[in-house]
Amino acid sequence: MRTTERAPLRYPTAGRSDRMRALAYYGSGRIRWEERPFPAVAAPTDAVVRITATTLCGTDLHILRGDVPGVEPGRVLGHEGVGVVVQTGQAVRGLKTGDSVLISCISACALCSNCRRGMPSHCESGGGWILGHRIDGTQAEYVRIPYADTSLHRIPLGAPDGDLALLSDIFPTAFECGVTCGQVKPGDVVAIVGAGPIGLACVLTAQLFSPAKLIVVDTDAHRLSASLALGADAAYLASAGDAASRIMSSTRGRGVDVAIEAVGSPETFRLCQDILAPGGALANVGVHAKPVELRLERLWSRNVRITTRWVDTTSIPMLLDAATTGRLVVGRLITHRFRLDQILDAYETFEAAAARKAIKVLLHAGERPR
Amino acid sequence: MRTTERAPLRYPTAGRSDRMRALAYYGSGRIRWEERPFPAVAAPTDAVVRITATTLCGTDLHILRGDVPGVEPGRVLGHEGVGVVVQTGQAVRGLKTGDSVLISCISACALCSNCRRGMPSHCESGGGWILGHRIDGTQAEYVRIPYADTSLHRIPLGAPDGDLALLSDIFPTAFECGVTCGQVKPGDVVAIVGAGPIGLACVLTAQLFSPAKLIVVDTDAHRLSASLALGADAAYLASAGDAASRIMSSTRGRGVDVAIEAVGSPETFRLCQDILAPGGALANVGVHAKPVELRLERLWSRNVRITTRWVDTTSIPMLLDAATTGRLVVGRLITHRFRLDQILDAYETFEAAAARKAIKVLLHAGERPR
Amino acid sequence: MRTTERAPLRYPTAGRSDRMRALAYYGSGRIRWEERPFPAVAAPTDAVVRITATTLCGTDLHILRGDVPGVEPGRVLGHEGVGVVVQTGQAVRGLKTGDSVLISCISACALCSNCRRGMPSHCESGGGWILGHRIDGTQAEYVRIPYADTSLHRIPLGAPDGDLALLSDIFPTAFECGVTCGQVKPGDVVAIVGAGPIGLACVLTAQLFSPAKLIVVDTDAHRLSASLALGADAAYLASAGDAASRIMSSTRGRGVDVAIEAVGSPETFRLCQDILAPGGALANVGVHAKPVELRLERLWSRNVRITTRWVDTTSIPMLLDAATTGRLVVGRLITHRFRLDQILDAYETFEAAAARKAIKVLLHAGERPR
């Protein structure tokens, strides 16, 4: 075990004294890039991280639209990022100042019964998704990370590659909630409904299990092209009823072994039900705002499995290894890069994702984007 | 491999020449106990079985109410039973005249891809649930069984015990669709919603995995008493909202690890959703006639698994061993016994199950019920 | 999260000032019950526990015979026990002074990659089996527990029942290394070779999965009787070749689905190989001092699975719940009880286990044994 001492505050922005800049939310539609006090260790298990790269998530847009009630005005947004540890609490054992780290979007106390069974998304001691939600997040020059030992992942060598910020949330979400819950395996026919960033990360990570056929459905032709470029075998435009009938006929009426719902609407959940073969799995990844109709009068006898999951990020070590060794090129989803202080432009681009052909937008701190 | 020859027709009811008696359906509300020609082997893989015991299923009542459209007038009902083989087709390899057998409610061709992956409920060659549905069934003195080699199970010793007829459908359904799909394990808190015959068979078979607590919910006080007698730890009357709140408070707000839906209504499916702990499983066993509301706006983030299954009866060999060695006393669910020729009385009793305190009703052929 | 402050030293044996009594090892065959300084928190993640009950393990006898080289003279022995927390380090979050706790025989740092994948037996940060091995153990009035948050288990209500000390090692070892690794399931024929304390704990915990038949083999007729009393279906004396042939003939030449090796000798490992059915599992629990012969010239084609495991104690929460609710009566293995200060007598009894008909020997601190 590494001995831990109180790290000196090596804040490299000394010119600006004890203030940093951060993106704060002030109610529906209002965000500001503003000065804030530096965060500091508040509990012995905390660490403070200097952000070197962060990114925007669909969830941030939901917050911006006022759809996530728990987010209070003044909250610094963001739950993804990589950076360098600048301060550690007295109880932090596995990290020290200067370590390059990947930030998990899920904070894990590691002691409660849910954390112990690998489900920190439902941490019973104040963890789970709190960054940029219940506490200030990563769209800032510095961020305080609770339960640092089990919520940060050391990046093996040298300075962190900014692209790894996609491993904070989007890749483990696609892999855990979509591919793993769907139990994709060699020989399977897999449909991914929704080709947004998460759906496209499903396209990439599903290939780790060599399915026989990977079908993608979306309403946006550009995203369908992107999915084919990332390895999908077929891509169908979702128009009324059409995608379902094309999938059914391309599987000779049998349907798919795994349907991954990566949108979060009653219509796409309905499509997933309609194309499921007997014995198939429907892995829900999308965030739903309202109930959906489950067609049990048809499905009760079809031996299907439906899963939901909030990402636990337990797959980050494997994905981090795959990404740092080049087996998984996460940066293929990044279409736009900005400096961190251009974050308002980045939000504008991300909100107009279809028009701008944006998938993931990366923000690099300190210097010009590479 | 056993050589198979055409068995002589050892029909013991020679006095009545070539006619037997059977229970036939003639449209909504109309059944008759009538004379029918003896069934005979029609395909090389068929066998004919003399029924020694059969039983009535909730599905038979559904048919009687006209709710199962595929059942044509004149159809002999019944998909459960034990008996003795009296004739085998030329391609039957593993059975011979005189063998005591348990009839599976599912006929399995054994060659199609669904049969090969252990899912004969969705047999692609005309198997699945056909007895008493697409072809004449077991509520008769004799029945023809297609794909006999893989749709009958030899009973080890002597004459078949009539109680084993409960292994044709109800016990494998409870075990496979409820207990196995729900992945009940030591330490789990399990709720079984619905204490009809299937729910009570879930109570018995869930105990094979030693859950920490077994809770049963029903609207009928008698059935709740029965569930306690069969090993449940708690039994709650289902009145508006009450069962959910009692279950939640008895689990200190956490909910149950496994909820087994054994009714088939939107309300009970709703209850199962409401009491599910994060990380829990909802195993649907009930037959549903209409869609249900799935509260994805709450469940999308709760890491739950929902399963549906039509019984495949792959568990029959294990259950048969447990029943014949006395580890599982299936007869505990039998409340009423009749002679086969009293079957109209048996239907009357089973239709008035609540008033008569009936759970399973067994019919014994040939002699007086033991 | 519970805030933690430095607990006052509520050592209740103040009359004896700052000294406690403990059982220390001084080389092969030599142990003493002697005065030692009180242990104190040394690292922020430590806790000190006042022992209320402890027990002796076969491993302690191995140490006493000089067979465990890492144990240095002066070491306080013991890795099992229950007690009350009297002091906690600053980084301890989930425990406080006064908590009743069960001590895991495995210390878990919770951060290393092995701990994170549920394998703290191979903790890479100085955990694993260290109590009574690399650091002073539990056969003492007080013990220091490293990584207390993840190496102690709170006992729900009131003062700890001393019998729960059997959950520190022997029950999780039997359950995890034997029953879980062997994947015992309903319908299986299971042979447990060796009816010492661990083998008998296998007899009890295998029943959680309702196997069809539980066969026990041992050289001691008394232990075979005990195994039958605890639920085994058959018990065979191990004489040359005899047990194997009886098991093979009782399974009609097929062999067993699961063989649990609970001795640790080449002969018993050989027996387990000989009785394994095609497709079976051999779960090794015994501690082996030398290589064994693996008959691959026969087994290579028999589709078998052989497992080894050092207990991880991840099953303690489930077993603790089963024990405190009375579903698992762990005390059934306790044949002898002593006061802690009679520990030398207890060792004498345990070393002569066969003659004394001893299985587990419990030591109660403070008062007379109940």
Next chain:
Amino acid sequence: MRTTERAPLRYPTAGRSDRMRALAYYGSGRIRWEERPFPAVAAPTDAVVRITATTLCGTDLHILRGDVPGVEPGRVLGHEGVGVVVQTGQAVRGLKTGDSVLISCISACALCSNCRRGMPSHCESGGGWILGHRIDGTQAEYVRIPYADTSLHRIPLGAPDGDLALLSDIFPTAFECGVTCGQVKPGDVVAIVGAGPIGLACVLTAQLFSPAKLIVVDTDAHRLSASLALGADAAYLASAGDAASRIMSSTRGRGVDVAIEAVGSPETFRLCQDILAPGGALANVGVHAKPVELRLERLWSRNVRITTRWVDTTSIPMLLDAATTGRLVVGRLITHRFRLDQILDAYETFEAAAARKAIKVLLHAGERPR
């Protein structure tokens, strides 16, 4: 279900009347390419197949050396091949004359309890490995296949591609006994010990699960080159102790997650034990002629899993789909091609595999090899 009639004997070699040519074994070291009577359907479940391609297996060389006692003089060798159905027995339901088929090296009765649980390698009704062993095999112009319905696999379109003969045994053996039993998964470090045909098929099929690193060990530099060309990440020459130390240092002392033994000698089995990380799996694929030493004095505490398996060929449908859609190019292992009547030359080449740089040798019937 397809109706089956007795197919006319469409033997296309009419000029030679009722005789075919076949490779027969006459004791150690003696094989002949000789005239034999045509095989014909003997049981109702048989089919006769005209061979279009077959191949030689290491097992055939074992037989030739007299190492497989059950093979009687006069036996036609061979258990791999593709061809066309020319005759079917009356009980054959799923195949008809003219169907292109892949022959499984395992014959499956489909009714016995081992076949029903997916383990036809241990068929209890005369199936298992019988072709070219207990009955005449596939190194002939025609072969009789027992239990044809469940021992042949229809090839979807047109005439069979001869390369698919590698799916009769070698690919399912590598995939089932090596990759599946080893539970290879994304992130794993996998060592394959032995780069013969089976080891190289492990290299190809392990990649279906995207391991982090694939290491191959062999004594032959050419085969190591081949393994790198097929996708291995590292290849080490097996000299005394060296491979083990290189693997341990390349994994920073941790060892591998999965070791696949694809040789069948005590030395290579020893190497696999030595390089296994705690928690790892050793999947034995090699055929062993004598016992091996299992170092339980070290492994008992290392949480390892050792598996053996005779191939069941249950993975053939998935592999056949992968091969016919081009995802798995099985022909990459074929180094030499001959006409079937050149089979004695083919044996000579295969016996001198190292010198001739031979991996798999394919035999094409009827025409010149493509």
